[in-house]
Amino acid sequence: MAWLTLFAVPLFFASSFVFRVPLADAPAKESGDQDPVTEEQVRDLLSDAHAIFNFEPGTYALAGELNYVLHRDLGPGDEYGRFEGFVEFADGVAGQAYVLGKMPRAMRSPQLRHRISDQMRQVTVSFWHKAAAKRKAFLFCCGISPKRSVSILALANGRMEIGCGGTVLTTKKDAYSPEWQHVALVFNYTQLHLYLDGTLFESWQLVPTILDIKTIGSASTYFGAKSIFDKHRPTLLYDGLMDEFAILPSAASPEQIQLLYNWGKAGKPLPEIEDDPQRFQGVAHGVPDMQAPRVSFSEEFALEQDVRYPAVFKILDSALSVFNFEPGTYSRDRSILRMMIQDLGPADNFAECVVGSHFVQGVAGQGFGFDGTTRSLRLPTLHRQLTAGQKAFTLSFWQRAGSKKNGVIFDCGTYPGKSLAVVVRGDMRYQIHCGKGVTLTSSREFWTDQWQHFAFVFDETLVKMYVDGRLRETWLIAATSLDAGVIGGDSVRFGIQAKTDSPDRPSRFYHGLLDEIVILPRAAADDEIALLYEWTRDGLPLPMIPDDPSLVTTPARGSPWEIPLAKTPGLPPDTSAAEFTAQEEEEAKNDPRRPAVTELVSDALAMFTFEPDARRGYADLGQTHIQDAGEVDNWGNVTGKVEFSEGVAGDAILFDGKTTVMTMPTLPQKIVDGRKQLTVALWHKTTSQEWRRMLFNVGSGNRDGISIRQNPDQRYFINAGRENWLITKDPLWTKEWRHVVTVFDHTRVDLYLDGQLTESWEIPPTAFNKKSIPGRGMTTTIGRSGLNRKGDKEQQHFSGLIDEVAILPKALSAEEAQLLYEWGRDGRTLPVIPDIPALLNGPPHGVRQSP
Secondary structure: OOOOOHHHOOHHHHOOOEEEOOOOOOOOOOOOOOOOOOHHHHHHHHOOOOEEEOOOOOOEEEEHHHOEEEEEOOOOOOOEEEEEOOEEEEEOOOOEEEEEOOOOOOEEEOOHHHHHHHOOOEEEEEEEEEEOOOOOEEEEEEEEOOOEEEEEEEOOOOOEEEEEEOEEEEOOOOOOOOOOEEEEEEEEOOEEEEEEOOEEEEEEEOOOOOOOHHHOOOOOEEEOOOOOOEOOEOOOOOOEEEEEEEEEOOOOOHHHHHHHHHHHHOOOOOOOOOOOOOOOOOOOOOOHHHOOOOOOHHHHHHHHHOOOHHHHHHHHOOOOEEEOOOOOOEEEOOOOOOEEEOOOOOOOOOEEEOOOOOEEEOOOOEEEEEEOOOOOEEEOOOHHHHHOOOOEEEEEEEEEEOOOOOEEEEEEEEEOOEEEEEEEOOOOOEEEEEEEOOEEEOOOOOOOOOOEEEEEEEEOOEEEEEEOOEEEEEEEOOOOOOOOOOOOOOOEEEOOOOOEOOOOOOOOOOEEEEEEEEEEOOOOOHHHHHHHHHHHHOOOOOOOOOOOOOOOOOOOOOOOOOOOHHHOOOOOOOOOOOOOOHHHHHHHHOOOOHHHHHHHOOOOOEEEOOOHHHEEEEOOOOEEEEOOOOOOOOOEEEEOOOOEEEOOOOEEEEEEOOOOEEEOOOOHHHHHOOOOEEEEEEEEEEOOOOOOEEEEEEEOOOOEEEEEEEOOOOOEEEEEEEOOEEEOOOOOOOOOOEEEEEEEEOOEEEEEEOOEEEEEEEOOOOOOOHHHOOOOOOOEEEOOOOEOOOOOEOOOOOEEEEEEEEEEOOOOOHHHHHHHHHHHHOOOOOOOOOOOHHHOOOOOOOOOOOO
16 A cells, blocks of 8 residues: 555545434525625635635545644645644534544644744634533633633533633624524624624624733644643543634735635635745645655766765765665655655664644755744654764765754754754854763854755864855864763754753754754865865765765665564574465465354454564554554554564464563554453463463553453453453463453443453443543553552563454454364454455555655
């Protein structure tokens, strides 16, 4: 399955993690009505919008691993909406609407507040909503509520409360309607107007300073909740449907408000506005990777024919890192919040995009945009190479500053006292930190809004600064400044400090563009700096250097997910893992029991076989994805020590009893959301009799949840809902493989071992009450417990092997439990069930590919 970048995701992927239910009827347009509003009028009105969200298919996608759904802004500024949790859509006023209120859920736009507060004297907030009931809830909030914000709060008495800077205003009349309602809030210097369904509802006079930027609090912008989270949960949640959001940087006129109302009433979603290339604060439209021109084959051929190519290649052949940000050098983990950018140097010190990638026209092909508020690049494997007694190295890059503000371009260490860092200051001079307490500042400012090439050369007791290929500054430093141990921290970043010496020190995000980055483990000569400048100045991207096997510490070239973990350097060897022969695979396919087994697991919530082609990961980050073989793709994420060995059928995962744990981030809600039947089947081989060993857990794993574990006395311990503890009568531990099937069926729990019913228990009808599961621990884990009532992790690690896990949304019969046991006993892995597009909420089957 080809892997597309996030916002080119069609509905096949965009339906991920999303359910659409017909909860509301959109207002129908009567036959014979003539729509007086044209699309040109609407587009003209929205041409400079801060943000537009219409929630239509294709405008959102799942950020798989982090369990986010991201909504694409259709306006020219490219903000984005981020939603964490379980998402639902319903029939809206125009197409599709957002369902809010069934659980703690709200949509957040992390960067929109900066747009609004920078031009706070005039702003228009327009949206449609359909409230489920009269209750106190925020429809919209930008800032700290209620007094330091621009916000709209529905009250339980049906009125609305408007937050505007330091003042809170309340409508005189009941504004509640059980039907779809269009709300428009217009701030116009000293006037505030509230429109309902296109008609002016109420107006207020404001003092001139009421919308001063200082009166808006430093929080994010939320749709359907208050901007401040209490105990990490959204508060004053809206219950109902929302649709067609538009935030404008001006005060809309009554005619324009009527136009927006008529457009929505006609059942037409807000249109998408073409990107403004100067506003690169958020996620780009379409495929972000396609925003800059690609290098054609003929251009690549010309690049290698350039007479300077051998010299450039020689400069880079020992580089610690080389990044040119061209298409094909990065791969997405189904997330704009996580991207791996391939290092083109011989050492493969890859970069990880921490928050939202954005590619723009660079000095040579494509460059990378930093928004000044959230985005940075992290190089997790480079730190030790720069700090292990490194006395000389060179940092070269192209930069185009986005604004005159303080920002950390590069940092390795603990900023500012024990770091190697390059900082651009507010006065547009450059500051270099090198070692303990050494800070160097350029004698003059070099700021320009055009592309510039910078190179910083550290050479034992010398630091040199080059601008556009010419030496501009030289400093002397102590010989001990770059000694091993002088540099702190454990990571390297572009766009923000790697680590500060105080938790109270503010983040200093860089705002601007970077391109063609080179880090050399030596002091480059003047002519080498000049050559790097001239090469890239002529629009030629830096070339790829073949890997040096002795330096490779990360996944091989190409997508980091294309290489099975068994062959990824830096992880334990997988020599003990079994591999199916072609004959064995053919026998498994022709097994007469296969249709029955396939039918049995066809609706599985999750299945894991742990085979080599079902696992992907990062060698140096201790993190592994396990592919779900079921139709819903509730994938697993393994952290701690990662190792695989021979299982009951193919490969199994080895838990070390101390650190290894597998979590399933998208699975909990599907298990506990009113479910009365559930089956958990797995094979395990325990290697230790010490302490409690958790096989499976959703919830706290103690009192509030569902769990299966072995006690120190070797009896199986099952938790079924709140304080329903079930323990087998006899010790059942063995050093051999055992197949465990636990069936939860309304008021009964059955335990099958090796296909035979071993014990049954009665549980009260309220055991699976929605409130009793999962308690505080909203996690699903294999090999370790979740969270207890205090929110602490209980160290109930499993020690041994686990294989062939199946989590089914039904109660298996004795015959079906026997069938699963016999299938695994004969060395058959669980069959892979084809993905159902409407249910996808994890990485797809098959190999993830680079764009």
